[in-house]
Amino acid sequence: MDIKKLVKPNVRSLKAYKAEDIPCKVKLDANESPYGFRVLENINTNRYPDPEAKELRGLVAKSLKVRTENVLHGNGSDELIYNLIATFGGPVVYPTPTFSMYGIISQALGEKYTGLSLDDTFDLDMDGMNKQMQRLKPKMIFLSSPNNPTGNSYSADRILHIIKRSKGIVVVDEAYQQFSTKKSFVPLLKRYKNLVVLRTLSKVGLAGLRTGFMIAHKDIVNEVNKVRLPFNLNSLSQKVAINALKENRKLKERINSIISERKRLFKELAKMDSVRPFPSDANFILFQVKTADKCYRGLLKRGVLVRNMKGIAGGCLRVTVGTPAENNTFIKNLKQLL
Numbered sequence: 001m002d003i004k005k006l007v008k009p010n011v012r013s014l015k016a017y018k019a020e021d022i023p024c025k026v027k028l029d030a031n032e033s034p035y036g037f038r039v040l041e042n043i044n045t046n047r048y049p050d051p052e053a054k055e056l057r058g059l060v061a062k063s064l065k066v067r068t069e070n071v072l073h074g075n076g077s078d079e080l081i082y083n084l085i086a087t088f089g090g091p092v093v094y095p096t097p098t099f100s101m102y103g104i105i106s107q108a109l110g111e112k113y114t115g116l117s118l119d120d121t122f123d124l125d126m127d128g129m130n131k132q133m134q135r136l137k138p139k140m141i142f143l144s145s146p147n148n149p150t151g152n153s154y155s156a157d158r159i160l161h162i163i164k165r166s167k168g169i170v171v172v173d174e175a176y177q178q179f180s181t182k183k184s185f186v187p188l189l190k191r192y193k194n195l196v197v198l199r200t201l202s203k204v205g206l207a208g209l210r211t212g213f214m215i216a217h218k219d220i221v222n223e224v225n226k227v228r229l230p231f232n233l234n235s236l237s238q239k240v241a242i243n244a245l246k247e248n249r250k251l252k253e254r255i256n257s258i259i260s261e262r263k264r265l266f267k268e269l270a271k272m273d274s275v276r277p278f279p280s281d282a283n284f285i286l287f288q289v290k291t292a293d294k295c296y297r298g299l300l301k302r303g304v305l306v307r308n309m310k311g312i313a314g315g316c317l318r319v320t321v322g323t324p325a326e327n328n329t330f331i332k333n334l335k336q337l338l
């Protein structure tokens with residue numbers, strides 16, 4: 001597959017902005033101030049951040065067993081979705097309900113986009129997908145797996161079929177992968193050049209940093225890098241993310257505690273008569289409840305904020321897994337309301 005041919009002509013002819021990193025004693029080349037603030041050790045606020053986020057990308061690459069050249073950094077994975085659509089354009093296809101930004105960004109960039117309903121088990125509807133692939137010849141397909149807001153992962157064989165069949169880019173958005181027991185698609189990048197995997201640190205305690213990553217063939221990384229703004233990831237975010245990734249054990253412990261709380265929360269919800277929770281591989285649970293709107297408002301009145309999925313997954317609420325105490329408060333209040 002020739003990635004260049006898939007790229008929008010305006011991006012194809014672009015050259016990536018190159019912020020050169022030339023070692024020197026007196027740095028007077030970038031219109032920075034000589035006076036900085038010491039926020040964290042080794043961070044000079046007066047200097048621009050590393051435009052290529054080399055150390056951070058290196059750590060991510062190592063943890064995923066890929067090369068640094070296969071990783072691109074984003075100001076959250078949101079930004080990478082934006083940059084990907086800016087690079088390849090539409091038609092964009094994705095199953096629904098799913099993460100709303102695929103549609104919002106497509107529309108903002110003036111690209112065609114089509115949502116296609118998931119099947120009854122929230123898995124990919126392959127008849128529909130095959131038809132859309134034939135009819136629309138999508139340049140991009142976005143598959144959030146585990147999916148937000150349904151929580152489940154799509155069947156791996158269905159995702160694989162789409163990757164093999166698609167003549168465009170297939171993005172597997174693994175924002176919630178760390179909470180799942182299903183296999184990541186990262187190892188398949190070696191075999192499929194049109195595959196892109198998205199990851200983020202937002203769900204593991206670092207949402208405030210806005211650090212997301214795209215893992216892909218270097219031809220894709222090079223093209224998307226052309227539309228990336230030069231200093232998209234600030235110095236503080238880079239530094240804190242580097243420290244967090246080096247303290248991998250702590251991250252893992254926290255992920256495990258969310259997973260065990262998710263299991264407990266699921267059991268508690270399943271015990272309630274009028275509630276139907278859907279199995280989740282993510283850090284949230286979607287559940288159907290007869291009086292969804294009323295429950296949403298009632299919970300809010302008691303200080304517990306969940307997501308009302310009205311208009312997206314009718315009659316459902318989505319609850320994020322919190323600390324054991326937060327989860328207890330949620331369960332106690334929902335029980336009272338019902």
Ligand code: PMP
Pocket residue numbers: 075076077078079099144147148173175199200201202207210211212
């Ligand atoms: N993909 C999915 C499926 C998500 O649910 C989210 C966050 N809601 C994102 C991407 C964006 O994450 P980030 O904070 O890295 O921009």
